[in-house]
Amino acid sequence: MATAKELSELSVDDLGRRAVELKATLMQDNLKLRTGALDNPSERTGHKRDLARVLTVLNAKQSKKAGK
Secondary structure, X not given: OOOHHHHHOOOHHHHHHXXXXXXXXXXXXXXXXXXXXXXXXXXXXXXXXXXXXXXXXXXXXXXXXXXX
């Protein structure tokens, strides 16, 4: 779990890749949840929060870039 400060140091491309990875992980978590194979439901919550954090920083960087 990375903090927003750590994420702000990454490039837009890196943030995009991390968002795609987290979306894939979240999809796997949802599948495991449906099949009953999810061992630790709190990991799913952590992945959702990480994805939200990454998307927030990514959107802030993109809007800042568009504003210039």
